Amino acid sequence: MATHRKARTAILSTPGPRAAVGITTAALATVTLLSESASATPASPKPKQPSISTVKKQVDSLNQQAEAATQRFDQAQEQTDQQNTKVNKLLTQVAQKTQKLNDSRRVLGEFAAAQYRSGGDLTTSRYLLSNNPQDLADEVHLTDVMGKREQAAVESYRTQQAAVTQQRIEAAKSLATLTTKQGELKSAKQDVQTKLGAAQKLLNGLNAQEKKRLAELQAKQEAEAKAKAKKLAEQEQAKQAAAAKTAAKGADAPVVASNSSAAEQAIAFARNQIGKPYVWGATGPDSYDCSGLTQAAYKAAGIDLPRTTYDQVNVGTRVSEADLQPGDLIFFYSDVSHVGLYIGDGEMIHAPHTGTVVKIAPITEMPFYGAVRP
Numbered sequence: 001m002a003t004h005r006k007a008r009t010a011i012l013s014t015p016g017p018r019a020a021v022g023i024t025t026a027a028l029a030t031v032t033l034l035s036e037s038a039s040a041t042p043a044s045p046k047p048k049q050p051s052i053s054t055v056k057k058q059v060d061s062l063n064q065q066a067e068a069a070t071q072r073f074d075q076a077q078e079q080t081d082q083q084n085t086k087v088n089k090l091l092t093q094v095a096q097k098t099q100k101l102n103d104s105r106r107v108l109g110e111f112a113a114a115q116y117r118s119g120g121d122l123t124t125s126r127y128l129l130s131n132n133p134q135d136l137a138d139e140v141h142l143t144d145v146m147g148k149r150e151q152a153a154v155e156s157y158r159t160q161q162a163a164v165t166q167q168r169i170e171a172a173k174s175l176a177t178l179t180t181k182q183g184e185l186k187s188a189k190q191d192v193q194t195k196l197g198a199a200q201k202l203l204n205g206l207n208a209q210e211k212k213r214l215a216e217l218q219a220k221q222e223a224e225a226k227a228k229a230k231k232l233a234e235q236e237q238a239k240q241a242a243a244a245k246t247a248a249k250g251a252d253a254p255v256v257a258s259n260s261s262a263a264e265q266a267i268a269f270a271r272n273q274i275g276k277p278y279v280w281g282a283t284g285p286d287s288y289d290c291s292g293l294t295q296a297a298y299k300a301a302g303i304d305l306p307r308t309t310y311d312q313v314n315v316g317t318r319v320s321e322a323d324l325q326p327g328d329l330i331f332f333y334s335d336v337s338h339v340g341l342y343i344g345d346g347e348m349i350h351a352p353h354t355g356t357v358v359k360i361a362p363i364t365e366m367p368f369y370g371a372v373r374p
Contacts, residue, residue: 052213055206059199063353066195068337070280070289071308073188077281078307080181087178090171098164192280196354222365229346229362236324236345262374263327265301266294270341270349273297273358278351283307288351288358290339294329297341303374309339316374324363328373332366342371 050058206214270293279287284296291312295305305312313331324330324342332338340350342363351358 052210052217055202055210056214056217059202062195062199062202064333064337066192066199066280067290067353068333068335069188069191069195071291071310071337073185073192073281074289074291075308075310076181076185076188080178080185083174083178083181087171087174090167090174094164094167094171222362225362225364228364232321232346232364233344235322239322260327262298262301262303263325266297266303266327266341267343267349269300270294270297270343270358274349274360276358278354278356278358280354290351293349293351293358294339294341298374305374309336312339313370313372316372319371319373321368321371324371325373328371330363330371331369333369334367336369338366 203211273284273288273293273296276284277287278289280289281292282288283292288296291307291309294312295307298305305315309331312329313336316329319325319328326342326344328342330340330342330348332340338350340348340361340363342348343360346362346364347360348363349358349360352361
């Protein structure tokens, strides 16, 4: 009886097929969850967004790099245009010399044909056997004259042939140089577009609130720059007053002379361009880049400036920041990649960068490099 009871208890305590399946499924699910938990990679934290000040620094840096690339583009464009003009001139010269060479070749052909028709032989035997020795003598004299002309024609042909060959060699070299300059132009253009695209991408990534904060930061920095410019203006006025006082006493004021008429005309022109858009590579009249504006301003005053900041900085007389006068060209950054036209009181007219217009701004907005008086 006890044996039957133990057997019944064992049967009742043993899970049936369905219970066994349920236990197994639960166990597998538990194992799977544990396995997934063990193997799952912890979620990486969301990257921290850069601060607005950092974004502004990055955008400003990219704009400045784009401006430097623009000057390289302007330089490559100028060199390409010059080389293209040289190539066209050489090709025209080659065509002209080739025409002259063909004319000389035709003259030689006529000489050769005439010699063939006459037999080309005026020997003593022909003279003795001739029925009219006098006519033959005249013919010999004429042939001698023609021979000298033929010899001159041959020499002319050889000279022209050598000149054409040399001209063609120069044209080929010039074409190769042009191809190189065109490659540099394309590379500089791509560099500008890359920098501007990166700056725009940063700006596009800002939401409305961040853009507002960026504008506020920009306004704050502009106000600080204007405050610095005001101090420069006060120093400038004090210096002018001191110079006038010195001059009144009869002493020479230590001031570098300026072409006030040209400076006034350049400034007047620049003022008329205020509000026109900055476009890299542009020289007016509807848009400008920085050096395009200063070049156009002084051209209006009758002074020809080079195209790029790299060359404009070497024109005229170098002056210090403390000795600035209206009309001076002011250059910024260590790579001399930006230029503005000084108008006095610590301010300048300049074409800043893509997305802006020609405007008046304090010269303290950017790091000063140097200034020249054209």
